[in-house]
Each structure stands twice: as C-alpha cells, then as structure tokens.
Amino acid sequence: MSLATRVDIMSEAIDVGSPDEIEEGTARVVEPEESGFDEPIAVFHAESGCFYALDDTCTHEEASLAEGWIEGETVECPLHSSSFSLRSGKVLCLPATQDARTHKVEVAGGRVMLYPGVDADEAVRAGE
Amino acid sequence: MNSVPEPPRRILVVGGGVAGFSAVNELRARGYEGALTVLSPEGLPYDRPPLSKGYLLGTEDADKIRLAPEAWYAERGVEVLPERAVALRPAEGGVELDGGRLLAADRVLLAVGGAPRSLRIPGGEAALTLRSRADSDALRQVLVPGARVAIVGAGLIGAEVASAAVGLGAEVTLIDPVELPLAPAVGEAIARRLHAMHGERGVRAVVSLPVEIAAGNANDGAAHLVRLADGSSVVADSVVAGIGIVPETGLAAAAGIAVDDGVIVDPSGATSNPAVFAAGDASRLRVADGTLLRRAEHWEAAVRSGQAAAAGLLGEPAPAFGAPWLWSDRHGVHVEAVGTLDPRQAPGSRTVLRAVGGVPQAAFLLAADGHLLGCAAVDLPLMVRAARRMIDRGLTPDPDALADPAVDPRKLAR
Ligand SMILES: Cc1cc2nc3c(=O)[nH]c(=O)nc-3n(C[C@H](O)[C@H](O)[C@H](O)COP(=O)(O)OP(=O)(O)OC[C@H]3O[C@@H](n4cnc5c(N)ncnc54)[C@H](O)[C@@H]3O)c2cc1C
Numbered sequence: 001m002s003l004a005t006r007v008d009i010m011s012e013a014i015d016v017g018s019p020d021e022i023e024e025g026t027a028r029v030v031e032p033e034e035s036g037f038d039e040p041i042a043v044f045h046a047e048s049g050c051f052y053a054l055d056d057t058c059t060h061e062e063a064s065l066a067e068g069w070i071e072g073e074t075v076e077c078p079l080h081s082s083s084f085s086l087r088s089g090k091v092l093c094l095p096a097t098q099d100a101r102t103h104k105v106e107v108a109g110g111r112v113m114l115y116p117g118v119d120a121d122e123a124v125r126a127g128e
Numbered sequence: 129m130n131s132v133p134e135p136p137r138r139i140l141v142v143g144g145g146v147a148g149f150s151a152v153n154e155l156r157a158r159g160y161e162g163a164l165t166v167l168s169p170e171g172l173p174y175d176r177p178p179l180s181k182g183y184l185l186g187t188e189d190a191d192k193i194r195l196a197p198e199a200w201y202a203e204r205g206v207e208v209l210p211e212r213a214v215a216l217r218p219a220e221g222g223v224e225l226d227g228g229r230l231l232a233a234d235r236v237l238l239a240v241g242g243a244p245r246s247l248r249i250p251g252g253e254a255a256l257t258l259r260s261r262a263d264s265d266a267l268r269q270v271l272v273p274g275a276r277v278a279i280v281g282a283g284l285i286g287a288e289v290a291s292a293a294v295g296l297g298a299e300v301t302l303i304d305p306v307e308l309p310l311a312p313a314v315g316e317a318i319a320r321r322l323h324a325m326h327g328e329r330g331v332r333a334v335v336s337l338p339v340e341i342a343a344g345n346a347n348d349g350a351a352h353l354v355r356l357a358d359g360s361s362v363v364a365d366s367v368v369a370g371i372g373i374v375p376e377t378g379l380a381a382a383a384g385i386a387v388d389d390g391v392i393v394d395p396s397g398a399t400s401n402p403a404v405f406a407a408g409d410a411s412r413l414r415v416a417d418g419t420l421l422r423r424a425e426h427w428e429a430a431v432r433s434g435q436a437a438a439a440g441l442l443g444e445p446a447p448a449f450g451a452p453w454l455w456s457d458r459h460g461v462h463v464e465a466v467g468t469l470d471p472r473q474a475p476g477s478r479t480v481l482r483a484v485g486g487v488p489q490a491a492f493l494l495a496a497d498g499h500l501l502g503c504a505a506v507d508l509p510l511m512v513r514a515a516r517r518m519i520d521r522g523l524t525p526d527p528d529a530l531a532d533p534a535v536d537p538r539k540l541a542r
Pocket residue numbers: 142143144145146147148167168169170176177178179180211212213214239240241242258259260284285376379407408409410425426427428430453454455456457
C-alpha cells in the first residue's frame with residue numbers, strides 16, 4: 001500500500017462531539033462501528049483541557065482505559081493500575097510493558113475531531 | 129563480593145519473578161549500563177496472578193502472561209539464563225550455578241520468591257499447590273466437570289481457585305478454620321459479601337480445620353477423604369492447599385546473611401551482606417526503628433521492593449511509596465484494597481460503608497482524626513484510585529460523601 005492511499009484512508013476524521021460533551025478528566029469510547037477502525041478508541045479530555053486518543057483496551061489484559069483514572073496527562077488502568085501517557089501512549093509502570101497506540105485528535109470548528117489510525121506522534125512529526 | 133566496587137559493573141538477579149523483573153526494569157530506567165543477568169530457571173519471566181485466574185481457566189496462554197516479550201530484554205541488554213543458583217560465593221565474587229559453573233557478579237539481588245506452604249497434617253503431601261505455571265497446568269488437569277475438589281484455605285489463592293474450579297464444572301468444597309477469611313485485608317463487610325458469593329456460585333464453604341488426608345474408600349470412588357477437626361469429612365478426587373508461602377531463604381542463610389521468615393532487608397533492599405540485596409516474596413522488611421514487618425506476599429509489594437532494591441544496588445536512596453494495594457478476581461468480580469482495613473491496627477478508627485440496596489460496594493477505614501487509612505471495593509476501580517490518592521495526601525474526606533453512591537469518586541480526590 002502506498003503512503004498516499006494510506007493517508008487517504010486513515011486521515012478521514014470523525015466528529016466525536018463538542019468539547020464540553022466529554023467532561024474534563026473523563027473519556028468517551030468510539031466503537032469500531034462508528035470509527036471504521038478495528039479497535040475501540042478512547043478519546044480523553046485531560047485535566048489540562050487537551051484532548052487525546054488511545055486504543056481503549058489496555059495493552060496488559062482486557063480493560064477499558066476510558067474507565068480508568070485520568071490525571072494530568074496520564075490514564076491509570078482500572079484493572080491493575082498500569083499508567084499510560086495520554087500524549088505518547090508510553091506505558092509508565094507495570095504490569096503492562098507495551099505502549100498504547102495513539103490516535104490523532106484535534107479540536108476544529110468547535111468540534112472534537114478524531115483521526116482513527118493516525119498516530120498522534122506522526123501527526124506532530126508531519127508538522128500538523 | 130567481599131570488597132564492593134563502586135559503582136557496580138556486573139549485577140546478577142537471582143529469580144525472574146515480578147520482583148526481579150521490576151528491579152531489572154528499574155535498573156535500566158535509572159541509567160545503569162553495566163552487565164545485567166537474570167537467572168530464571170522457569171524461562172522468560174512471567175506473571176503469577178493469572179495462574180489462578182485466566183491462565184487456569186484457559187482464557188490466557190503462556191505467551192499472554194509473560195511479563196515482557198523476548199525482544200524487551202535484548203533491547204535493554206539484559207541476559208536471561210534459564211539456570212538455578214545453588215550457592216552465593218561471596219569470597220569468589222560470584223554465584224554458583226546448578227552444575228558447578230561460577231557466574232561473576234559484584235552485586236547480587238535475591239528475588240527468589242517462595243514455595244507454597246505445605247499442609248502439615250498426616251497425608252498432607254497429597255494436596256496440590258499453586259505457585260508456578262507447571263502447578264497451574266497440573267491443577268487444570270484435575271479441575272474437570274464433576275470432579276470433587278477440596279480446597280484448603282479460603283484466602284486469596286484458595287478463593288480464586290474455588291471460583292475457577294466451579295467455572296470449570298468441578299464440585300468444590302472450600303475449607304478454612306476462619307469464619308470470615310480476608311477480613312483483615314478487605315474489612316468485615318466486603319469479606320462477608322465475598323465469602324457469601326462462594327455459596328451463591330455453588331461452592332460449599334466449610335469452617336473447620338483439616339486434620340488428616342486419608343485414602344478414600346471404594347464406595348465413594350474417590351482418592352481422598354479429608355478429615356476435619358469437627359469430626360466431619362470431605363470426599364475428594366483432588367485436594368488443593370492454598371495456605372500461604374514459605375519464603376526461599378536457603379541461599380541467603382547458607383551465605384551467612386540474616387534471615388527470619390524472609391531475607392531481612394532495609395527499605396532499599398540491602399541485606400546484612402553489602403553486596404547482596406533481596407526483594408519480593410523472599411524478603412522481609414526491617415524499618416528504621418528496628419521492627420520487622422510482616423511479609424506482604426502481594427504483587428505490588430514485590431514490584432515496589434524490586435524497584436527499591438534497584439535503587440539500593442546503585443547506591444541511590446530508595447523511592448517513597450504510597451499506600452499498599454492488592455487485588456483479587458473471583459466469581460466474576462474484581463476486588464481491590466488499598467491501605468489498611470484492619471481496625472485493630474488503628475485504635476479509635478471507624479468504618480464507613482458505601483452500599484447499594486444493602487450490598488456493600490466499598491468500605492473505608494477512617495482514623496480517629498478523620499484521615500483516610502484504607503479502602504476496599506468490589507468492581508469500583510475509580511473509588512480505589514481516589515482512595516489511594518486521598519490516603520497518600522493525608523486527606524480527611526467527608527464520611528457522608530464516601531458513603532453516598534451518588535458521589536463520583538473522581539470528585540473526592542480532586
Ligand atoms: C497463583 C497466584 C495468584 C496470585 N494472585 C495475586 C493477585 O491477584 N494479587 C496480588 O496482589 N498478588 C497475587 N499473587 C502474589 C504475587 O504473584 C506474588 O507476590 C509475586 O509473584 C511475588 O514475586 P517474586 O518475584 O517475589 O517471587 P516469584 O514470583 O515467586 O519469583 C521468584 C522466582 O525465583 C526463581 N527462583 C527461586 N529459587 C531460585 C534459584 N535458586 N535460582 C534461580 N531462580 C530461583 C523461581 O523459579 C521464581 O521464578 C499471586 C500469587 C500466585 C502464586
């Protein structure tokens with residue numbers, strides 16, 4: 001698959017609502033039916049006011065990160081308390097050892113727009 | 129290992145459980161660049177909690193429960209050897225492996241865990257125990273539909289095995305001399321709710337002490353007859369004992385290191401030999417005033433002590449940790465406890481419950497001066513995370529808010 005096709009497919013943004021529909025310190029799960037992505041995605045409204053998105057399922061076992069404890073720029077898994085950076089997806093403590101996949105989110109025109117499958121870092125690197 | 133070189137250049141971790149693994153992770157995170165080897169006779173380090181949960185039920189396989197994939201070690205320059213240490217050889221500057229080879233090291237971390245405590249009653253050796261993946265595999269073989277299984281010990285592991293066993297179709301009798309197992313860990317109300325679930329799920333819970341495991345008789349067609357102190361007996365095809373562990377102190381003791389129901393360590397994992405550190409279930413903490421604490425036998429305690437020992441190995445101060453935490457999964461619920469729920473440890477304390485329809489969801493222990501000492505909850509992860517922060521920050525939450533199911537836990541710790 002060429003990069004061009006990939007960008008075409010992946011860069012289609014999804015409108016997940018207005019910023020105040022996701023309270024600060026909480027998250028909303030966007031299911032595969034809605035996103036077309038193969039995994040549920042959690043869209044987080046961090047305490048800083050920023051929005052981030054990660055694969056919703058913890059990389060350790062089966063738990064929804066959207067149901068975790070959101071503090072600063074991290075989320076703590078509700079099951080065994082691994083923490084992940086909302087910004088980079090980096091796992092910050094055990095038992096998980098695998099980073100979480102990030103997805104690009106931006107607030108545009110008063111809407112929270114999610115780019116399923118577009119790595120947040122890649123978006124940053126591409127100067128977006 | 130007699131004269132300790134500064135800084136260490138060759139660290140050997142004996143034991144690849146979660147304590148050893150956490151130490152390795154922390155050593156590299158702290159910038160240690162010297163040689164790092166883990167002795168792990170069971171192969172690539174794996175996590176034990178699933179052995180009585182998903183792995184026992186067959187929903188998670190050996191790959192899934194590994195603490196990290198093979199590449200993780202390669203990326204960090206960590207060598208994992210599937211070998212057993214048979215002796216610490218301080219005078220020769222290393223550790224002797226099974227087979228006689230000497231492995232050089234200038235610092236050693238003992239993270240050797242423990243062995244399941246055996247049932248010290250006549251016939252007690254017939255009981256299966258659960259510590260390793262191999263144990264879980266063996267247990268899985270006998271937890272088949274219709275099998276009569278007697279489980280001795282209704283603490284964390286016994287209760288989880290009982291839950292898995294009924295899930296797999298076995299007929300389970302759970303035997304414990306204590307009326308309310310786990311009450312010190314999760315408080316009475318939650319312990320009562322959890323214990324009642326056994327009956328609801330078809331586990332027969334018996335309050336008595338086993339005195340003998342005798343051979344079963346032909347009429348029952350069962351291999352075992354567990355005789356109890358109250359005169360009754362339980363017919364069983366298999367007996368499982370989950371009554372705690374005996375810490376592995378042999379290597380340390382043989383090398384002249386101080387042990388007392390665990391390798392004695394200070395808060396940075398240092399033992400009585402300056403080149404040897406210890407962590408995890410094998411270790412026992414002596415705090416600054418000289419008191420020897422009880423061993424924890426919990427996952428997070430093992431992680432933290434591994435991290436503390438990593439600091440100690442590098443000559444750095446041990447990090448400060450907050451309230452201790454544990455979890456257990458049984459009968460489809462997720463139980464967690466943080467801090468202490470044992471009122472005997474805090475004179476003047478009181479317990480507050482958050483209940484829905486008379487069923488306790490969370491219990492809190494408040495000190496006489498109102499600050500939060502502990503919280504246990506069933507399927508209420510945000511409450512436990514809120515409580516942990518309140519405890520660590522020394523907050524005095526409003527008891528009515530704690531008790532009110534309508535109050536969002538997230539609001540309590542902010
Ligand atoms: C079935 C089960 C379920 C559990 N569930 C929970 C739970 O739900 N929640 C919770 O908080 N805790 C739970 N625990 C407790 C938790 O898993 C332990 O506290 C933790 O595993 C301790 O880690 P450790 O590294 O100290 O010891 P271990 O995990 O025992 O690791 C020690 C390692 O050292 C190796 N070793 C021993 N001797 C030598 C030697 N001479 N040379 C080389 N290697 C050696 C052993 O092979 C072993 O791999 C559970 C434990 C078990 C067994």
